[in-house]
Amino acid sequence: MGRAWIGAILGLLVAAAAQAVEVHDVRLWRAPDHTRVVFDLTGPAEHKLFVLENPTRIVLDIDGTRLTDDFPELKLDNTPISSVRSATREGTDLRVVFDMGESVDPRSFALKANERAGDRLVVDLYDRGARSASAPEVKKSASLGERDIVIAIDAGHGGEDPGAIGPGRRREKDVVLAIAKELFALLEADTGFTPTLTRTGDYYISLTGRPAIARKRQADLFVSIHADAFKSPQAHGASVYALSTRGATSTTARYLAQRENAADLVGGVNLAEHDDILAGVLADLSMTSTLDASLQVGSFVLRNMGGIARLHKRNVEQAGFVVLKSPDIPSILVETGFISNPTEAQKLTTRSYQQQMARAIHAGIKSWFMAHPPAGTLVARLKAEGGTEYVIARGDTLSGIAQRFNVSVATLKSINGIDGSKILVGQKLTIPTS
The missing domain is CATH 3.40.630.40 (Zn-dependent exopeptidases)
Structure with a gap:
């Protein structure tokens, strides 16, 4: 009886190990305001993410999961991550530790498999302070x-x-x-x-x-x-x-x-x-x-x-x-x-x-x-002061350009010194203010 139970338990453990979710790839992307780490999984898995201090570490525990190979080398240049370590936890779970060189705000979520990608676990490490200001508003005054x-x-x-x-x-x-x-x-x-x-x-x-x-x-x-x-x-x-x-x-x-x-x-x-x-x-x-x-x-x-x-x-x-x-x-x-x-x-x-x-x-x-320049722009003022520039595209005709900009063909030809009706792709025309 005892041996039978032991055999059954061993059989269940072997079956569980065979069904364990595997991490078959890990990839890292750097964006202006955060670092993303993506774990490709062979199936869905529960996970927990938490932070440890002194020194700062971000810990990711993935239940019932193991690596198919050694943890891959990740390019950590220009990221707040100093190093990455992994180990088996409690025999069945995977623990990944990110040693941090800078403080971040971590977030994580799972993505279910779809027709274009398999199950994934995503860890986003958002920069704090000055680093997050790397995408300023760029509208400038002329x-x-x-x-x-x-x-x-x-x-x-x-x-x-x-x-x-x-x-x-x-x-x-x-x-x-x-x-x-x-x-x-x-x-x-x-x-x-x-x-x-x-x-x-x-x-x-x-x-x-x-x-x-x-x-x-x-x-x-x-x-x-x-x-x-x-x-x-x-x-x-x-x-x-x-x-x-x-x-x-x-x-x-x-x-x-x-x-x-x-x-x-x-x-x-x-x-x-x-x-x-x-x-x-x-x-x-x-x-x-x-x-x-x-x-x-x-x-x-x-x-x-x-x-x-x-x-x-x-x-x-x-x-x-x-x-x-x-x-x-x-x-x-x-x-x-x-x-x-x-x-x-x-x-x-x-x-x-x-x-x-x-x-x-x-x-x-x-x-x-x-x-059609927006009001208050430099282009609007230049247009009001003496016209705009138009680059001729394939299929353009003088009559079509004149109609589009609400000027006469005669005026268009006179201002641009055009004899006849021949124009060339790439040629620049001055369009007078209508």
């Missing part, structure tokens, strides 16, 4: 008291979320950050414009956190840059999207919105802590003018993108993208191409094409604001 036009450039995905994966393991998050930085450099060189990046490196920001950054920095426009994937590798072409309050304008628009709106599940966001701050915002009357401006600036950008890329659709499409749900900032989402298409994936990962794409987006944004 000369003579007028302010600059502020453009918030949002590179999609990042960190834990690679975005779409193309042939050769090309990652959307890398492509769009490169294009965003090129666009930043172009706008930074423009008089009367101040660009700001929602993310400057490889880390994740929540979908609601991105427009929140733009709002904090008092942006006049929010531009989210992507290079998504579709079910078919044949899908191709660049697109521009604005928010829809009534449903998507196409099957592709609906599919892409669903993919993008699921990014928080992959990027690692504690959804339980987030109120739906945008709930009911679509009913706000202020959205009407914001949506109208989004569609108009989107059409300027799309027209210029058509000069260097095949367009998926000739008009600005609409869908329920969470990242575009800002009631007070015109917002567009630019799909620079389908990274799932082998030809477009190869283009999107070359520096020359990234620069071309950035120039096209830049030309569209600048043309729009030169024609």
Whole structure:
């Protein structure tokens, strides 16, 4: 009888060990205001997080879990973590200890497995004091008291979320950050414009956190840059999207919105802590003018993108993208191409094409604001004093430009010294005040 019980108990222990959750990878990301450590698990597991002082240590206990290998080497440069240790606790649990060089505010949460990622445990170590001030408001005053036009450039995905994966393991998050930085450099060189990046490196920001950054920095426009994937590798072409309050304008628009709106599940966001701050915002009357401006600036950008890329659709499409749900900032989402298409994936990962794409987006944004500058900006004063500058895009005609800016063709030709009707892509025109 005793031996039978012992055998049964041993059998249960062996079965329990076989079913133990395993940590098969540990990764670390550094953001401007916090450090994120992600534990990839083979299944769900309960955990506890607490702080010990003198010296400061943050302790993570994961129940019924073990490492599949030695604890991996993590790059701790530019983080408040001095070292990381691990050990087995009470025979079945995993204890991880973070030795801290600086004080932080720790938080942790679990993410359930989904179709794009497995079970994960996320530990966020938020900086205290001066370190958390690394993303200041950037809106600045221009000369003579007028302010600059502020453009918030949002590179999609990042960190834990690679975005779409193309042939050769090309990652959307890398492509769009490169294009965003090129666009930043172009706008930074423009008089009367101040660009700001929602993310400057490889880390994740929540979908609601991105427009929140733009709002904090008092942006006049929010531009989210992507290079998504579709079910078919044949899908191709660049697109521009604005928010829809009534449903998507196409099957592709609906599919892409669903993919993008699921990014928080992959990027690692504690959804339980987030109120739906945008709930009911679509009913706000202020959205009407914001949506109208989004569609108009989107059409300027799309027209210029058509000069260097095949367009998926000739008009600005609409869908329920969470990242575009800002009631007070015109917002567009630019799909620079389908990274799932082998030809477009190869283009999107070359520096020359990234620069071309950035120039096209830049030309569209600048043309729009030169024609419709916000009151009180330096660009508005320059426009009132003698006109604006417009860069000709593929498909433009003198009559079309004249109609868009409410001037006559004769006036346009006279001011710019044009004989006949021939114009060139990239040519700069002075647009007189109407």
